[in-house]
Structure formats: C-alpha cells, structure tokens
Amino acid sequence: MTTASFTRRGILVATPLVLGAGTLAACSNSGSASSPDDGGKNGGTLTIFTTGEEMSFDPATSQNLAITTLGLTARRLTSWKTPADAPTELIPDLATDVGTPSKGGQTWTFTLQEGLQFEDGTPITAGTVKYGLERSFASELTGGLTYHKVLLEGGADYAGPFSDEHLDSIETPDDLTLVFHLNRPYGDFGWIASTPAFAPVPEDSGEPETYATEPVASGPYRLESYSPGSHATLVRNETWDVETDQARLGGPDSIEFSLAQDASVVAQAIIADRSDSQDAFLASFVPTAQLVQAQNDPNVGDRLVTSGPGALEYLALNTESDALKDVKVRQAIQYAVDKEAYRTAKGGEISGDYATTLITPGIAGREEYSLYADDPTGDVDQATALLEETGAGDLTLRLVITDDQTGTAESVQQGLKRAGITVTIQPLDENAYSSEVTAGDGSAYDLVLSSWQPDVPSPNANLTPLFDSSQIGHGNYNLARYDNPDVDAAILEASSTLDPEEAHAKWAAVDQQILEDSPVVPLIYSKNSFIHGSGVEKFVIGEFPAYPNYLTVELG
Structure with a gap:
C-alpha cells in the first residue's frame, strides 16, 4: 500500500490499491511451516473476516499477491513457497519449472504440466494462459498489475483480444508451451509470471465485465455464491489435483469471506475465541486497542501473530x-x-x-x-x-x-x-x-x-x-x-x-x-499483527511478504 495511510504495492505503471483485507507478515506462527507435499488436512469451513465490501475474482483487474485471495481460485504459471524461517522461494505452479530464459533474458519459455483442468473439466492450455494475459490489456478491464504490459513486445500498442486481435509476443507453439518475447532482457520474469494476469481464462468465458463474479476456477476452490457487502463463498473445485500443486494444500472444504466487517468487533470475538470465530481469522491488522488487549490475554497466546519487518x-x-x-x-x-x-x-x-x-x-x-x-x-x-x-x-x-x-x-x-x-x-x-x-x-x-x-x-x-x-x-x-x-x-x-x-x-x-x-x-x-481462532492451523507468515499464506491455512 503506498499513500500515506495505505500500503500500495509496487507497479511499473501504477494503479491505486487499498488492501482492504489487510497486510500480514512473519515472525511467530500458529503451527509449524508446512509443505504442500504433506497433502494437508481436509474438512470444515474456514471463515475470513474482511473489512472490504466487495471482491473481484478477475485476474486481469487484480493486484493480489500470489499467496492471498485470488490464489485460492486462480493458479498462475509460477507461485511462491513462504516458510516462516527461510526466504520466499519461487516455485512452479501451472508450469513445470520457473521459466527458461534465452537470448540474454529477452525471451522466456514455460511448459505447462499435462492434464490440468478448469472447474468444468476443460483443459488448461497455453492458449488459455495467453488469452488471460491478453485480457489484461483491454480498456474494459482496469486496475491490475502492469509489469508484463511494459515488458512484452508490442504491449504498449495492444488493446486486448476482444476485437480478435492477439499479441504476437506471446507464442503458443503447442498446447503446453508458452514463449514470451520481451522488449529488453529481464532477469525477474519468473517472478512476474506469478502475478494475477498469468492465470488461465477460457476464451468462451463470456462478457469481460462479468468474469469478476463468474470466474472459471483453476485452483482448489470455485466461487459458489457472492453478495457484495455480505459474503463470498468458495467450495471445492473437484477437478483440482493436489499432486500437481506445490503451492496449495486445499485443506478446508469451503472458505467463507465475511465482508464489510468491523475489525474491532471481529478482533474482540476472536480474542474471546467465540464458537463462531474459532475457525476464522481477521484479514486486517488487529486495531490498537484490541492489540493491547490480546497481548495481555494469556488465553490468546500464539493466536496473535506479529510479523517480522516488512513494508x-x-x-x-x-x-x-x-x-x-x-x-x-x-x-x-x-x-x-x-x-x-x-x-x-x-x-x-x-x-x-x-x-x-x-x-x-x-x-x-x-x-x-x-x-x-x-x-x-x-x-x-x-x-x-x-x-x-x-x-x-x-x-x-x-x-x-x-x-x-x-x-x-x-x-x-x-x-x-x-x-x-x-x-x-x-x-x-x-x-x-x-x-x-x-x-x-x-x-x-x-x-x-x-x-x-x-x-x-x-x-x-x-x-x-x-x-x-x-x-x-x-x-x-x-x-x-x-x-x-x-x-x-x-x-x-x-x-x-x-x-x-x-x-x-x-x-x-x-x-x-x-x-x-x-x-x-x-x-x-x-510489522503487522493478526489474530486467528483456536481452530486455525498453519497460519504461516514468511519473511516476505508481510501477509499470511491463505493457500496453506488448515483447520484442526
């Protein structure tokens, strides 16, 4: 977040962002840092309380970090592993590796895993990743990150795919291969491929403006229902396979985002560990008054998680x-x-x-x-x-x-x-x-x-x-x-x-x-402090970013 009271996140051609869901970070954690390799515990409904009133699940307009909300429904070419006691690691997600540079870093090649599917059973192909990226250039869809827009050849003059124009600097020689041609050498393109726009989107996904609330999931969860100012309910995407995913555990059966919440009221409920807040966490900072209260309450213990130094x-x-x-x-x-x-x-x-x-x-x-x-x-x-x-x-x-x-x-x-x-x-x-x-x-x-x-x-x-x-x-x-x-x-x-x-x-x-x-x-x-209920496990905040990893949270 960057403007006075907000922390804006870095963008090359910037668009404002206020993280209504809060800012998290690393230091203490409830439960040990885990690897998705363990398969995770399954079951229950995780509730995430947020002060924000609206949500969008369109990767073209999102500034979500790889480990937060959108990562539950939309995979990208790469993702992050965020252990509590080691640097954040770039890992493959849809792709088999984190990208292969050539021509001195001006060309990058990614190969998709075989057999990946959207929630409706249709295959995730190189073409759907290309289409997802192309959508992010459309004037109808604004607000997303723009690193790729200033790096891809021809990006400055490209207006999106809705008039049947395509971006030639993204090649798809076959269904599993993507080749990106940049306008200059760039060493961090593997990290850029973890940003939201690198999520696949089916070409028949409907009107561009409706995708925000009618997304086609590639991650472990799909959007079942959404009501602005009230809730967004995610349920299991049965076509997702944990064996193909190094970034996500897919533990809870469902995830309920409870919108437009008062952070002070929610923090009080979680401090008290009320029955309706035990399988929940607050996605915004613990307000000052409740932070003092939580620090002095022996029943809170390691449910209060304070990050290491971050933004x-x-x-x-x-x-x-x-x-x-x-x-x-x-x-x-x-x-x-x-x-x-x-x-x-x-x-x-x-x-x-x-x-x-x-x-x-x-x-x-x-x-x-x-x-x-x-x-x-x-x-x-x-x-x-x-x-x-x-x-x-x-x-x-x-x-x-x-x-x-x-x-x-x-x-x-x-x-x-x-x-x-x-x-x-x-x-x-x-x-x-x-x-x-x-x-x-x-x-x-x-x-x-x-x-x-x-x-x-x-x-x-x-x-x-x-x-x-x-x-x-x-x-x-x-x-x-x-x-x-x-x-x-x-x-x-x-x-x-x-x-x-x-x-x-x-x-x-x-x-x-x-x-x-x-x-x-x-x-x-x-540093930022967050609080969760007693039923939440693996609430891990790594050295970067100063946010909990939503993708690995489980319920006890």
Whole structure:
C-alpha cells in the first residue's frame, strides 16, 4: 500500500490499491511451516473476516499477491513457497519449472504440466494462459498489475483480444508451451509470471465485465455464491489435483469471506475465541486497542501473530520543490527526523524496526547499511550544520497526509522543528491526495508520508516504482519526483541481469546510490499483527511478504 495511510504495492505503471483485507507478515506462527507435499488436512469451513465490501475474482483487474485471495481460485504459471524461517522461494505452479530464459533474458519459455483442468473439466492450455494475459490489456478491464504490459513486445500498442486481435509476443507453439518475447532482457520474469494476469481464462468465458463474479476456477476452490457487502463463498473445485500443486494444500472444504466487517468487533470475538470465530481469522491488522488487549490475554497466546519487518514506511522529499532541490538540505532532514518518535506514534516496538535502507527485509539482494544518523532519534547538530552550510534559513515545508496520519505527522513535525525547520501539516481525503500527489504536477507539497509493499520479492519491485524517473506523476508512485539519469541507467542494468548474485550486488549498489541523494527518509519497516481462532492451523507468515499464506491455512 503506498499513500500515506495505505500500503500500495509496487507497479511499473501504477494503479491505486487499498488492501482492504489487510497486510500480514512473519515472525511467530500458529503451527509449524508446512509443505504442500504433506497433502494437508481436509474438512470444515474456514471463515475470513474482511473489512472490504466487495471482491473481484478477475485476474486481469487484480493486484493480489500470489499467496492471498485470488490464489485460492486462480493458479498462475509460477507461485511462491513462504516458510516462516527461510526466504520466499519461487516455485512452479501451472508450469513445470520457473521459466527458461534465452537470448540474454529477452525471451522466456514455460511448459505447462499435462492434464490440468478448469472447474468444468476443460483443459488448461497455453492458449488459455495467453488469452488471460491478453485480457489484461483491454480498456474494459482496469486496475491490475502492469509489469508484463511494459515488458512484452508490442504491449504498449495492444488493446486486448476482444476485437480478435492477439499479441504476437506471446507464442503458443503447442498446447503446453508458452514463449514470451520481451522488449529488453529481464532477469525477474519468473517472478512476474506469478502475478494475477498469468492465470488461465477460457476464451468462451463470456462478457469481460462479468468474469469478476463468474470466474472459471483453476485452483482448489470455485466461487459458489457472492453478495457484495455480505459474503463470498468458495467450495471445492473437484477437478483440482493436489499432486500437481506445490503451492496449495486445499485443506478446508469451503472458505467463507465475511465482508464489510468491523475489525474491532471481529478482533474482540476472536480474542474471546467465540464458537463462531474459532475457525476464522481477521484479514486486517488487529486495531490498537484490541492489540493491547490480546497481548495481555494469556488465553490468546500464539493466536496473535506479529510479523517480522516488512513494508518500508518513509518520508518522501519532493526533489522538485524549490526548498528541497539542494541535496544537503535533504540530507539535513535525514539527520533531523526523529524515527523513535515516529515509531512511538505508530504504537512502539511492535509496529516495526527502524529503517536505514530502501530494499526491505526478506528480499534477496538487501544489504544492511546506514548512511545517516545511527541514533534513531536523529542528529540535530549535524542537521543544523548542513542547513547553515546551505544558507537555508527559515525553512517552511508542507507535509501532505491522509486524515488518519496526524500522530505520525506530528512526530515528523516535532523532529524537524529541533533543527529550525517549520512543518505545516495538510490532511487530504483520498481523492484530493490522488489528484495533488500521485497524479499532480508536484507543486502541492514538499513532504509526503507513505509506505511501500512490493508485489514480488525482488529489489526491482522495491526501487523501480519509487525512484525511476518514468514513475513520476500520472498516477505513479515516485512521490519524491526523483529524476537521476545515472540511477535510471543503473536500475535498467540491474533489472536486465540474469545471474542472481550479480543482480543482487547491482541492486544493493543502486539502493545506496539513491539514498546518497536523499529523496526519501526511511523510517521503519512496519510489522503487522493478526489474530486467528483456536481452530486455525498453519497460519504461516514468511519473511516476505508481510501477509499470511491463505493457500496453506488448515483447520484442526
């Protein structure tokens, strides 16, 4: 989620996302991390309480992570294995492997497993995966992730398959083979193939707008009924075979999404372990009051699951602002910010770890370093010295926030005040925020509080959306409006590198290269707390992402 109070996930051509189902992460877990190889326990109805009022099961419009809601009904070419005590692993899903690159990483080939079927018994073929991807380009279907759209040859000019046009850069030489031709080498395409658009869709699936509530399942569950504001009921897809699926256990007989729920009320019921909440979990963060209650209730125990460090929360410095064009002024802000006060305003130690890097924990390629104040309270003397060096006196900056960020904004305001910087706080509603910040020309703000949860565990998904100059404005999330041609070139080189170790070293260097320019102040890597009933097992949150793996949850 990234806008002030939301955590937007990384996208190359961004579309807004608010994760109504919450953000989860790793540390403690109820039950041990399991492998789908054990076949799972079968039976019962799992209830997932969510604050969201509506759901969509169309992969073309989804920004779901590989391990959350849509992964229950729609398989992709690849998926993720998320053990609690090891890095997230890219694994095959529909495909037999995680992709074979050629032509220096500009062509990628995947082979499907034989015998896979949709819920109606029709075969899942390379053509249905191609059609599913092509649908995501249609103007009728918006909101989905767009990595593949900017990577596939001809993608910029393609308008979808509904007028019988097809994308030639996706080849299907036979029913089991897909060949993707990219417009440049790209080392992480195996991860991109785990995003929702890589789910198969039958070509006779009906009108494009109806698929969101009439999907044809390829995963262990199919949609039986759906009522906005009330529920979505998933039941077993009898054509799904656990032996073909490394990512999913398919344990419960059915899964009931209970929509439009009050998180505080649900949290209270689960804390009390009421009979109607024992086989359930809350898909949003435990609200602060209930979090304190759960921590102090010995009957809750390990049913309260707190993640390890996850999404990066940061202060974006508008590099186009006249007041912030001087890099030394921006570096002074690095020293002046009081990260301890910020974390306290968020709820203290349980809310996150102090951040000093841009690549987040749990992502391969991250290197720990600190360019600025090692003390989380800051270094006011160093900040003042830098400001005096630049001659920046009587500095007044406008900090844009959403309505629920007042406490954290005030902590930033007070920290900068120590160095003689005046901060005025301007709350905006979501529409105003979008028009003035993500879609605006940058003239409306100096500072923005935000956060970022990548879509895939790759430094590319951390750094490109926030710092590549192509992501300035137009609804994108380079909120610092940071434009450095050398960094753009370094990002391109790192993302084009196939060897993982070589790519990791390049990304680590890009991380520091960006932060030397100080376009953002890393604040904390947020931790999130979730709660489940006593009947829920294998509620596992891995090192990445900061979410529970819905695909492996079982009932005791």
